[in-house]
Amino acid sequence: MEQSPAFATSVNKQKIVVIMGSTGAGKSRLSIDLATRYFKNSEIINSDKMQVYTGLDITTNKITMEEQFNVPHHLLSTIDPTKTVLAPSDFRKLASEIISDVKSRHGLPLVVGGSCSLIYSLVTNEFDPNSDVFNGPLPDPVSTELCYDCCFIWVDVCLPVLNQYLSKRVDEMLDAGMFKELVDYFQSGECERVFESGLGQSIGVPEFETYFKKFPDTPADPNRKQISSSEDSDEENVEYNEAIRRIKENTYVLAKKQVSKIAKLKDAGWNVKRIDATEVFRAAVTAECGSEKVAELWEKLVLERSVKIVEEFLAE
Template sequence: MAKQQCIVLIGPTAVGKTELSIHLAKKFNAEIISGDSMQVYKGMDIGTAKISKEEMAGIPHHLLDIKSPDEPFSVAEFQQIVRQKIGEIGKRGRIPLIVGGTGLYIQSVLYDYRFPDISGDGAYRRELEAKAAQEGPEALYRMLEKVDPKSAETIHPHNVRRVIRALEIYHFSGKTAFEYHKPQQSEMLYDAALIGLTMDREKLYARINRRVDDMIEQGLVEEVRHLYGRHLRDAQSIQAIGYKELYAYFDGYITFEEAVAQLKRNTRRFAKRQLTWFRNKMKMEWFDMTDESQKQKKFQEISVFVAGKLQLKSNSL
């Protein structure tokens, strides 16, 4: 039985995925599925660099604005929804195009990931939450580094929810989250064209800094203040870069200038981790987008790669 075809476009934040995704969607009659774990949240538009209605250019987009910011969203739920969407898009005679930068989430869809059915218990979770509150999130992260260093490499030290989940898995099963999350089969479940975008690091960092300045001008502070005013504190969504830094400013721990500097620094570090993760975890065709004057030529080169990989006919633009 032939595998479902799909296109996967990944790369670090600010590398230029959005514009290319629209180009590819038009060229190959595709519908776009967001592969970003934070763009699922309603009202979190500026800080997550969510595509606007105008930028969509009429292309159907999926997995945007499907959750309230106070709701959790797991990689297992992402896997289930995206696989369903891939099937639905294929039945419409169109190509699913997954676009994003959350590596584990995308990998869980493409490979045979099975997630641990470990509920744990409230007492252990409360113990860990209390430790984080008293000693800071870094204390939990150090615990995780000792028992599951490979998972620790993929989790931000301040993502308390994910750190606690990884510690729960080890505590109740004796296995690490990394062991559970490894694909049970290395064979890809789809006939996929995997595209990775990269860029000279200094240029990428400069683009990130400019993007943060643009976000501030577009109203990021007001967007985050609205969530802050709703007294959202322990929600998974607030752990996103761009939100937690401004929360610290609103709480009076840092100045506005320090919050913006931290936001830029944390985004640059995140982009570096994204590139490292993608290069180590997934085999793909990489395209360097450093020379913006050659962007259209690169778009054509990538289109030729996709057409050849999936034996697709493209629409002329």
């Protein structure tokens, strides 16, 4: 069992903000809004277990350099997927060192990501790498003894609305070059060099594996769209469409699992502040709602409430 970092044993635990939520729920957007507009000494520590690796930036939906607005980001595209798999205990060590460094410069660490296993490993006072509080027929009990003074913000979206948005997001990722990225990944042989239990688990990779085994010489057409016409029912298009269907379905499943894990932490006694962003996302998937309306709802229902929570937390 791994003890908490030495600096966390003092009476005054270090304050960190942890932004949680399922895939696609707006965690990165919220963190950037907080860091650029309200808490300008913030630095972001990625806690998405796929985004820690280099490569597949579009497939893993990493925030772009432009979207980062010069806010420092840590543990984002830093781990070589051909060298190692980042275990929760590894993340705990690396992230705790980063937090200590950020705090030494009087910064505010924002831990941002959907991996509850990484978050749990980081903030629990004593972390046992052999325990599993989320999976299995008899999961271990959730520890409520934390080594940091944590402000947990959960950006939540009701699943039916979120699933509509996630379907749209997959289409947007394809438009942004996800298919070309996967062509390069499989045809370059990179897929043979990465660990299956690491980057090889990224949604998009297993789903397209059969396609690329059958059609290894597929040209990297960045403009390829999902084809639903009965005229285009040849085997390659059928396999392509099936891969996209599985990507969307597995993304829905992932989101549901992530929500259940966060709910488990909250039910166990973690002081998780839930922000309901459903109406924002409902507007985002509704054709008649423009971007200005969506931005207005985000400001009122998500950002303003989150700012208040963080301000109260820092003032305690």
